[in-house]
Amino acid sequence: MKTLPQPWTVAMEATIFTAWIYDHLQPHAAAVKVAHPLMLRAIAVAKKKNDRIDASKIADCLRCDFLPECYMASTEIRERRRTLRYRNLLVRQAVQMKNKIAVLLMEAGVSYNKQKLHKVGYFRELLTSNQDIDEGAETVVAAVPGDGGAPGENRKRAGAIAGARLLLVERVERLMTIPAVGPITALTWALEVGDVQRFSSIKKAISYCGLCGAERSSADSTKRTPLSKQRNKHLQTVLIEAAKMAPRNSPELAMVYEQEKEKGNANRATLAVARKMVAFLMAVDRRQKGFLVAENKNRTAA
Numbered sequence: 606m607k608t609l610p611q612p613w614t615v616a617m618e619a620t621i622f623t624a625w626i627y628d629h630l631q632p633h634a635a636a637v638k639v640a641h642p643l644m645l646r647a648i649a650v651a652k653k654k655n656d657r658i659d660a661s662k663i664a665d666c667l668r669c670d671f672l673p674e675c676y677m678a679s680t681e682i683r684e685r686r687r688t689l690r691y692r693n694l695l696v697r698q699a700v701q702m703k704n705k706i707a708v709l710l711m712e713a714g715v716s717y718n719k720q721k722l723h724k725v726g727y728f729r730e731l732l733t734s735n736q737d738i739d740e741g742a743e744t745v746v747a748a749v750p751g752d753g754g755a756p757g758e759n760r761k762r763a764g765a766i767a768g769a770r771l772l773l774v775e776r777v778e779r780l781m782t783i784p785a786v787g788p789i790t791a792l793t794w795a796l797e798v799g800d801v802q803r804f805s806s807i808k809k810a811i812s813y814c815g816l817c818g819a820e821r822s823s824a825d826s827t828k829r830t831p832l833s834k835q836r837n838k839h840l841q842t843v844l845i846e847a848a849k850m851a852p853r854n855s856p857e858l859a860m861v862y863e864q865e866k867e868k869g870n871a872n873r874a875t876l877a878v879a880r881k882m883v884a885f886l887m888a889v890d891r892r893q894k895g896f897l898v899a900e901n902k903n904r905t906a907a
Contacts, residue, residue: 624683640666643835644673678799685773686796690839693793703728782895783885784855790847794886797840801890810887815841816880832876848879858882 623639630637640663666672678686703723710717721727773795780791804810811817815836818829852859858878865874889896 623677627677628680638667638672639675639677641673641675676799676803682796682799689792689796693839693843776890779889779893779895780886782897783882783889784896785847785851785853785858786882786886787847790843793840793843794890797837798890801887804887807884807887811880811883813837813840814844814879814883816844816876816883844879844882845875848875848882851878851882 620642627637627639645663645666663672700723706728707717707719707722717731718727773792776795777788777791780786780794781788783791798804798810798813801810804813808817812833813836815832815834815838817833818831819833819835821828821830848858852862858881861881862874862878865877868874885896
C-alpha cells in the first residue's frame with residue numbers, strides 16, 4: 606500500500622472490521638478517524654444509499670468538522686479486551702450448561718446439592734458418590750464444561766492472559782481498593798473504558814455503562830425511558846452483577862441500596878448501587894490513587 610501524503614486524514618464508518626483496518630491505515634496517514642455509525646446515520650439519512658454516497662457524506666462531515674467521531678482504544682487494550690470478553694463468554698456458557706444439567710438430573714430423579722451446583726469439580730464428585738445416575742445421565746454430566754475439562758481450562762487461561770499484563774496491573778490494583786470491586790470488575794472497567802479522561806462527567810460514564818434511560822424533555826416536562834440499548838453491554842453486565850453483591854461488602858453502598866429499596870423497587874436499588882460504583886471507579890481512575898476510608902467513616906476516593 607502506498608503511503609498517503611501527510612496532510613491527509615482518513616475517515617471511515619465503524620464496522621466489525623474497524624479495528625484491523627484502523628491499525629493498518631494508521632501508519633500511512635496523518636490521522637485516522639472512525640465515525641459513530643448510529644450518529645452518522647442520523648446525519649446522512651437518505652433513500653438512496655451506496656458506498657460512494659456514504660464516502661461522500663463522511664468526507665463532507667469531515668470537511669465541515671461535523672464528523673461524529675468514535676473513541677478508539679489502543680491496540681494493546683483492544684487485544685486484552687477481546688481476551689476478557691472471550692473469558693466472559695466461556696463463563697456464561699458454563700453456567701448455562703450446568704443449569705441445564707441440573708434440570709436433567711431432576712428429570713431423572715437424581716438428588717444433588719443446589720448450593721454446590723456451580724462449584725468447580727462438583728459434577729465429577731457427584732458421579733463417584735451418587736449411585737442413582739444411570740448411563741445416559743452419566744454421559745451428559747461427564748461433559749459439563751468448566752468442571753475440570755478443556756473448556757474450563759481455556760476459561761482460566763483466558764482470564765490469566767487478560768489479567769497478567771504489566772500495563773494494567775497498577776490500575777487494576779488501585780480499582781480493587783474500592784469495596785465490592787474484585788479483579789474481574791476492575792479489569793473489565795479498565796479494558797472497556799480505556800482512557801477515563803474521555804468522559805467529561807460521571808453522568809456520561811453512567812450513560813456509557815447503560816445504567817440510565819434516555820431523557821425526553823419538552824418545556825418543563827422531563828421523562829426518563831427504560832434503560833437504553835445504546836451502551837457497553839459487557840460493562841453493564843459486570844457492573845450490575847457486582848452491584849448485587851456490593852451491599853454485603855460496603856456499608857455506604859448498603860445504605861444506598863436500602864434508601865432506594867424503601868421506594869419499593871429492588872432492581873432500581875441495584876442500579877443506584879451500580880451508578881455509585883461508577884462514581885467511585887471514575888474518582889480512583891482520575892486521581893490515580895487508591896480508595897481510602899476517612900476518619901469520619903465517610904468513604905472517599907483519595
